[in-house]
Amino acid sequence: MPLLELRGLRVAYRPHHPVVDGVDLVVRPGETLGLLGASGSGKSTVGHAVVGLVRPSGGRILFRGEDITHATARRRRALSTRLQIVFQDPHGSLNPSRTVGSTLAEPLRVVRRLPRRAAEARVAAVLERVGMPPAVARRYPGAFSGGQLQRIAIARALVLEPELLVCDEPTSALDLSVQAQILNLLLDLQHQLGLSYLFISHDADVVRFLCHRVVTLRGGRITEPAGPRS
Numbered sequence: 001m002p003l004l005e006l007r008g009l010r011v012a013y014r015p016h017h018p019v020v021d022g023v024d025l026v027v028r029p030g031e032t033l034g035l036l037g038a039s040g041s042g043k044s045t046v047g048h049a050v051v052g053l054v055r056p057s058g059g060r061i062l063f064r065g066e067d068i069t070h071a072t073a074r075r076r077r078a079l080s081t082r083l084q085i086v087f088q089d090p091h092g093s094l095n096p097s098r099t100v101g102s103t104l105a106e107p108l109r110v111v112r113r114l115p116r117r118a119a120e121a122r123v124a125a126v127l128e129r130v131g132m133p134p135a136v137a138r139r140y141p142g143a144f145s146g147g148q149l150q151r152i153a154i155a156r157a158l159v160l161e162p163e164l165l166v167c168d169e170p171t172s173a174l175d176l177s178v179q180a181q182i183l184n185l186l187l188d189l190q191h192q193l194g195l196s197y198l199f200i201s202h203d204a205d206v207v208r209f210l211c212h213r214v215v216t217l218r219g220g221r222i223t224e225p226a227g228p229r230s
């Protein structure tokens with residue numbers, strides 16, 4: 001059974017103007033599906049719909065066969081243990097006024113209801129997984145470079161041990177050398193944890209490097225069916 005399946009997904013921010021217009025795709029367990037497209041083609045909107053940040057106006061989103069298209073807030077919170085997103089801009093995606101440790105521990109406290117000590121231990125372990133020393137938990141996001149912040153954002157996405165990560169241009173805001181480090185980290189994490197990725201990018205080279213299959217989005221529609229990377 002596919003991990004994620006989109007069937008005829010439509011999203012319109014204004015009535016009768018869909019920016020995602022009948023997208024079908026499948027992400028299988030353990031694979032990386034690339035969603036490639038130019039700016040404005042609707043890639044981020046697809047990713048946001050998958051994690052419940054925008055409401056679809058049509059079609060279906062299935063996660064392990066369960067229809068989550070109109071999942072309630074409570075169900076979405078439960079799904080956050082299986083389905084997470086990493087955004088393009090790590091500066092904007094971490095709260096600057098909270099320590100890294102507090103941001104990473106929050107879902108463990110709220111969703112898993114872990115006691116403080118157990119949450120801190122899990123935070124230290126997940127930071128180590130992404131190549132950051134546990135001491136960073138006591139610091140604020142302003143202390144870190146873009147690449148370090150993206151590692152921390154990946155750690156936050158992993159803290160609840162999800163099966164699928166939507167990666168929305170996670171390296172586009174980074175310097176080239178740092179981009180490569182983050183892509184290699186994502187590959188390592190996939191091998192270690194058996195993760196699946198829906199990897200959103202405008203960069204064909206990045207997609208070719210990372211993805212098992214690729215679909216191309218243009219004007220909100222898939223123009224090329226998923227095939228093996230060439």
Ligand SMILES: Nc1ncnc2c1ncn2[C@@H]1O[C@H](COP(=O)(O)OP(=O)(O)OP(=O)(O)O)[C@@H](O)[C@H]1O
Pocket residue numbers: 013019037038039040041042043044045046202
């Ligand atoms: N919250 C929103 N409200 C209204 N229109 C939006 C919203 N978000 C995106 N759009 C519009 O939807 C279209 C698709 O945007 P989207 O961000 O999904 O594309 P994208 O392929 O991810 O582009 P980029 O790489 O530039 O982010 C664009 O025309 C955009 O202006």
